Every structure is written in C-alpha cells, then in structure tokens.
Amino acid sequence: MEGPIAEVNTSKTDDNWNGAIAFVDRDGVLNYGSPNYINNPEELTIIPGAKESIMSLRNMGYRIAIVTNQSAIMRGLWDEDRIHSIHSKLQEEVGTLDVLMTCPHRTRDKCQCRKPRPGMLNRASEIIRGKSHDKVDWWGSKPEPIHPMDLMIGDRDSDMGAGWAVGARLFQVDEMVGIAGVIDRIIANDEGDEFNPVE
Numbered sequence: 001m002e003g004p005i006a007e008v009n010t011s012k013t014d015d016n017w018n019g020a021i022a023f024v025d026r027d028g029v030l031n032y033g034s035p036n037y038i039n040n041p042e043e044l045t046i047i048p049g050a051k052e053s054i055m056s057l058r059n060m061g062y063r064i065a066i067v068t069n070q071s072a073i074m075r076g077l078w079d080e081d082r083i084h085s086i087h088s089k090l091q092e093e094v095g096t097l098d099v100l101m102t103c104p105h106r107t108r109d110k111c112q113c114r115k116p117r118p119g120m121l122n123r124a125s126e127i128i129r130g131k132s133h134d135k136v137d138w139w140g141s142k143p144e145p146i147h148p149m150d151l152m153i154g155d156r157d158s159d160m161g162a163g164w165a166v167g168a169r170l171f172q173v174d175e176m177v178g179i180a181g182v183i184d185r186i187i188a189n190d191e192g193d194e195f196n197p198v199e
C-alpha cells in the first residue's frame with residue numbers, strides 16, 4: 001500500500017474558509033489514545049471539549065485536516081474499511097472534517113507519510129488548496145507556511161515535526177486534555193510552541 005489513505009469531505013463542509021488549514025492529530029487530541037490502537041468505533045472515546053474546539057476552528061475560518069499514523073493497518077490487524085468506520089463515528093461526534101489522512105505504514109516501510117514526515121500534511125494541502133511544500137530540510141530553518149494562520153495540533157514530537165516541516169504554528173497538547181487545552185491560545189492568535197526537529 002503506497003501513500004496515505006485519504007477521505008475527502010470538502011464538498012460537505014460550509015465555507016467561510018480563510019485559506020488556512022488546521023492540521024489535527026487524532027489520538028490524544030480529539031479522542032483518547034490507546035497503546036493497543038483504536039481498533040473499532042466502539043473504542044473511540046471523544047475527549048471533552050473536542051467538538052466545541054473543532055467548531056471554534058471552523059468559526060475562525062479554518063479547513064480541518066486530520067493526520068493520523070495507524071500502523072495497525074500494515075501490521076495486518078485490520079483493513080482500510082475499519083479506518084472509514086472509525087472515522088464516520090469520529091465525525092458523528094465532532095462534526096464533519098474536511099480531509100482525513102491516515103498513514104497505514106510502520107517505520108520500516110520507509111514511507112513519506114508517517115509523521116514526523118510531512119507527506120500527509122502536504123497531500124491534504126494539495127487536496128484542499130492545490131499547493132504544498134515539495135521538500136523538507138530538517139537541518140535548515142523552518143519554512144514559510146502556505147498560509148500564515150496554518151497550524152498543527154498534536155500530542156507528540158512527531159506531530160510537531162510534521163507541522164514544522166510545513167511551516168505551521170505548533171500547538172502541543174497533553175494527551176489526556178487534548179485540543180481543548182490549546183484552543184484559547186489559538187483563538188488569541190498565539191504564535192505557537194518552539195520546536196527544533198533535530199534536537
């Protein structure tokens with residue numbers, strides 16, 4: 001399986017879009033994570049405040065791209081249909097999301113989409129606005145974002161790395177608090193967290 005799995009709903013979302021994308025990790029940000037994966041819709045438990053935070057991002061004019069590593073797929077634990085059923089439950093709970101990108105690979109598959117690589121963010125940006133970054137220089141300076149309001153919300157350093165690689169403002173959350181822990185900073189137009197991908 002090459003490349004990430006993409007679910008695209010842009011035609012179903014309302015449009016006061018400002019040109020910016022909020023890249024949002026899933027587990028530990030919208031729903032509680034698990035060391036054994038979220039294996040079916042029944043295991044998906046939304047973190048309090050996630051729905052309201054997604055609504056706030058929409059009210060600010062963002063389109064929302066979920067970017068999630070799910071190596072259970074290439075480990076053979078379950079297939080692509082399962083991710084779609086989990087993501088329909090997710091959207092029943094938090095509202096329609098513009099694009100949902102899933103990397104099915106393990107580290108050893110050496111894909112371009114497993115975070116911290118920015119492949120899923122770039123593909124989502126291509127889908128939503130027809131442009132993306134075409135390379136990443138981890139030892140260089142942080143690139144300019146395609147839109148100055150672009151942001152990445154995640155609980156792990158791999159999320160921060162992927163967001164850094166597309167120039168996004170970075171908001172790292174506690175995995176038990178999720179997106180609700182940073183939404184006030186985002187509303188206040190905070191410049192985001194410092195991050196060095198090679199430290």
Ligand SMILES: [Zn+2]
Pocket residue numbers: 003004103104105111112113114
């Ligand atoms: Zn991948």
